[in-house]
Amino acid sequence: MNRQKKLKQLLKAHQKKANAKLAPKSNKPKYISKADRLKLETEANATTGSDSPDLKP
DSSP states (O other): OHHHHHHHHHHHHHHHHHHHHHSOOOOOOOOOOHHHHHHHHHHHHHHHHTTOGGGOO
């Protein structure tokens, strides 16, 4: 009985993992670290800053 239970549990776990791989990915946006966000923001400001001189003090 115990051996059958363990085998059943293992097969169930393998099936669950296989189904998770086949499941569609979520529509959640990819994580961007804080440092990368700041870098992207400064690059965006640098490109728009050259066009508008009133941003510089």
